[in-house]
Amino acid sequence: MxxxxxxxxxxxxxxxxxxxxxxxxxxxxxxxxxxxxxxxxxxxxxxxxxxxxxxxxxxxxxxxxxxxxxxxxxxxxxxxxxxxxxxxxxxxxxxxxxxxxxxxxxxxxxxxxxxxxxxxxxxxxxxxxxxxxxxxxxxxxxxxxxxxxxxxxxxxxxxxxxxxxxxxxxxxxxxxxxxxxxxxxxxxxxxxxxxxxxxxxxxxxxxxxxxxxxxxxxxxPEDTVVVPPPRPEYTPPQRAASIERGKQLYASKNSQCVQCHGPKGDGDGENDLLYDDWNKPKIGVTPEETARLARLYRLPAQKLRARNFREGAFRGGGNPEDLYLRVYAGIKGTPMPAAGPQAGAGGVLTPEEIWDVVNYVLSLSGRY
Amino acid sequence: MSNKVHRRRFLSQTAAVAAVWTAAAKTPCRALAANDSWGDLTGRLVYDGAAPERERLVVDKDVDCCGKFDIRDESLMVGADGGLMNVYVYLRSKVRAIPPELQKTVEKQVLLDNRDCIFIPHCMKIWNSRQEFYIKNSDPVAQNVAFSPDLDQPANIVIPVDTDATWKFNRPQRKPVPIACNYHPWESAYIFPVDHPYVAITGEDGTFTIRGLPLGELEFQFWHERTDFLETRDWPRGRLTVAIRAGLNDLGTIKLPPVLFAKK
Incomplete structure (x- = not known):
């Protein structure tokens, strides 16, 4: 058979x-x-x-x-x-x-x-x-x-x-x-x-x-899985306040969101030479080195673009909880770091602050 | 057709392994233990040419903070008298015994500071079971520390202003692991997680000392970020076997031709 x-x-x-x-x-x-x-x-x-x-x-x-x-x-x-x-x-x-x-x-x-x-x-x-x-x-x-x-x-x-x-x-x-x-x-x-x-x-x-x-x-799972706390129920003024706080956090030197995603979330930050872990090894410090390295791979180097929030397409999912996870735990294998607390590091943002940033990002995409 | 895998042993490509190096006899003046149970290995690596100009790196992120520093390439550092810095010299042989003094005196932490928009120091080593990696940020901007050791958890940690982080490596590595900052692409450092204390990094004068080695024939390896294993005629794949005797074993001054360190 x-x-x-x-x-x-x-x-x-x-x-x-x-x-x-x-x-x-x-x-x-x-x-x-x-x-x-x-x-x-x-x-x-x-x-x-x-x-x-x-x-x-x-x-x-x-x-x-x-x-x-x-x-x-x-x-x-x-x-x-x-x-x-x-x-x-x-x-x-x-x-x-x-x-x-x-x-x-x-x-x-x-x-x-x-x-x-x-x-x-x-x-x-x-x-x-x-x-x-x-x-x-x-x-x-x-x-x-x-x-x-x-x-x-x-x-x-x-x-x-x-x-x-x-x-x-x-x-x-x-x-x-x-x-x-x-x-x-x-x-x-x-x-x-x-x-x-x-x-x-x-x-x-x-x-x-x-x-x-x-x-x-x-x-x-208790050590490794991130469970987003429920998003607070906001009154309209509270929602506006959360978005405003998120905007401030987004722009802060501590969160560094602007570096890649740009001041307005258009994905046009000054850090525009982004590569994920699959493509980073194909890049050298000089053009000659990059050309040499690139030959050692089956697929040529592909640049990564920071997400443009205004497009509204979120690859890991566009639900608020999905975005909470992306901010909290980062995007693995990419320059997007984890902003939430992790073992040994206090993190940049508290859960409440992560919700503020998520609300701001969703507001940019017209989803909130 | 049989699925049986043919068992094959391949002959060494470097079959003619360099002859065992025997140190010139020296008085064991700096031996770690009072008795004759342990030996130290020392030597000096020299860049046999004019010290290269260290290229100024492009600093185009967080310019308001980082732009004021004169940030230079650290991938090849040569001291004023030709000493070659940042070569890792480490034991390859299986560790048979470690003197109790070394176990007692080891620092609890290995520090990496983010200061003036670079990593300080550039090269580190860590004894996994006895030390933790401590990362702090002395800069007025958030920093990031990212590394991916083989078969160990990868890290991509944000270090906000005035904060710190600790990290534990779980597995010895076979060579130093590069550390990057995703915010400031010019930043670069290395850390070598191992399960013993027998790693030295050459200093500004090119010297290194590995203390408290068990006696007998031991194999060492040399590694530099420009060369990977530091291979010479005498050091196939950067390896050197030394018959360690009690006391100080001095390899003397070893001159290395600049061509080895040319950017590929």
């Missing part, structure tokens, strides 16, 4: 072979990684994580293998009516088979599709530095991301949505593990994979760490 469907894919779709995961050498001088090293990295990764058609889901990572099986592999409708291969059906064209955000359509969208391999996701309910909850990824699937290429997948079944979320987590853990392995091979030079020590030094270090950091917010 398996062979039969595989044969159909091969002949039916005109593909000469099953797709494989692409090794992640982004940012590295290709001359520094020999063919033998590449093969060894590929073999170690396959031993840990399997292939796109036959993923391996190591038990210690706490992932749901059944869900991953629904998302992985070639697109096919089974006799029982269940859809399989939903990642390749809906996601791979942009996010790539490897989850590298470099699918066939990647260069046509701005921002690029998310590269899951960094293990960083922008719009979450979790504190700065924490992984998202699975429900955060599900929310993105349901809503899409306004003013980007990411559409809503609200039409999918719960089973399909859960499968995609789990598969994204799998690709992300796989991606973080691979980055660590590649860096290690390059740094060590003579070191090479494949012995019991690789299992111990790479898999047990990187994959287990990544899996634990995915589990942390699910297991300890």
């Amino acid at each position: 398996v062979f039969f469907s595989a044969a159909l894919v091969v002949s039916g779709c005109g593909q000469s072979e099953s797709p494989g995961f692409r090794i992640n050498l982004d940012g590295y001088d290709p001359a520094k990684v020999s063919q033998a090293q590449r093969e060894a990295i590929g073999e170690a990764m396959e031993e840990f994580f399997g292939t796109p058609d036959v993923p391996r889901v190591p038990q210690e990572l706490g992932l749901d293998a059944e869900r991953i099986a629904v998302a992985a592999g070639p697109v096919e409708g089974r006799a029982d009516g269940a859809q399989h291969g939903v990642y390749r059906q809906h996601c791979a064209v942009c996010h790539g088979i490897s989850g590298d955000g470099a699918g066939a359509l990647a260069t046509t969208v701005d921002p690029y599709p998310r590269d899951f391999r960094l293990g960083v996701f922008k719009y979450t309910t979790t504190r700065a530095g924490a992984k998202p909850l699975r429900s955060d990824l599900r929310r993105i699937l349901l809503r899409g991301i306004p003013s980007t290429g990411m559409p809503s997948y609200a039409q999918l079944t719960d089973r399909e949505l859960a499968a995609l979320v789990e598969y994204v987590v799998y690709l992300s853990i796989r991606g973080e593990t691979e980055r660590y392995l590649v860096q290690r091979v390059i740094d060590e030079g003579e070191y090479l994979p494949l012995g019991a020590d690789v299992k111990e030094e790479v898999f047990d270090e990187a994959a287990v760490w990544a899996a634990e950091s995915w589990a942390a917010p699910e297991q300890n």
Whole structure:
């Protein structure tokens, strides 16, 4: 049965072979990684994580293998009516088979599709530095991301949505593990994979760490999840006062909002050379260095634009609670920092002040 | 087809690892312990050429506050007598033992100050299990401190005026981690989180000393922000093996050609 469907894919779709995961050498001088090293990295990764058609889901990572099986592999409708291969059906064209955000359509969208391999996701309910909850990824699937290429997948079944979320987590853990392995091979030079020590030094270090950091917010929401307090019920004068306070806070040297978002919230601040964590490594201090670095990546550098509040399109969602979360916890992987208190740092704004800033921002977009 | 992965061992690309360096015999005048159980490693790194002009950096944010400072590139700092600053020298070998004195005397905090719109100091090290990272802001504008250590929690912290923050690193790193400020792109620093005290950073005169090392053959590594691992003919991938003897082990003065530090 398996062979039969595989044969159909091969002949039916005109593909000469099953797709494989692409090794992640982004940012590295290709001359520094020999063919033998590449093969060894590929073999170690396959031993840990399997292939796109036959993923391996190591038990210690706490992932749901059944869900991953629904998302992985070639697109096919089974006799029982269940859809399989939903990642390749809906996601791979942009996010790539490897989850590298470099699918066939990647260069046509701005921002690029998310590269899951960094293990960083922008719009979450979790504190700065924490992984998202699975429900955060599900929310993105349901809503899409306004003013980007990411559409809503609200039409999918719960089973399909859960499968995609789990598969994204799998690709992300796989991606973080691979980055660590590649860096290690390059740094060590003579070191090479494949012995019991690789299992111990790479898999047990990187994959287990990544899996634990995915589990942390699910297991300890009280430490990691930001729950916006209810927005105060304002009378009209109170509302005006809150917006005015928000305007002052927005303009203050402490909040630094103006730096990027501009004095009027048009997204035209003086700090206009913004890059997210996926693109920042492609930028050097001189034009020559930037040109050299850019050659080491699959996708050219893409600048980030601070949100123009007057456009009213908020990527992480335009509800007041969504904006509260963006201000409180920042936008992960971007220069947008967390203004709310966090472990070890008092933060810039109190919860009441965050509501004032949110009210001001919403007033700029005409939503309040 | 078998899925069995072929177990392969690759030969060292640097198979001819530099011969073990043995320090010139010296009187153990500055040895950390009174007995002969520990050794110190010292040396001096010299930039073998004219000290480079430090480029003035573009300061175009918060100009009313930061514009009055003469902010210069810190990526290659050479002292008046040619000493090469900010080279990390650290132990690569697994730590076998640490003298109790070092464990007792370590400072509780490693300070990073935001002052005059730069990070001070530029290069830091931290012993994760015994020290916390303490960040303060002495400037009249909010500052930001952002870093992403491997397999550890990333940070993107706002430090408002007259405030501070603390941070705990949970995992030793393999090399120093860059620190950036998202508000002021010219600001740059490095911190090296490790799980031992055997890291030194060369000072203005180019000297470094790592104290309280266990005796025997140990492998060290040299790292600089312009070169990554500081690779020379004698230091493949910036590595050097030294037979540490009781007392002071002096590598002497090591001259490094400027070409190593050219901006790529």
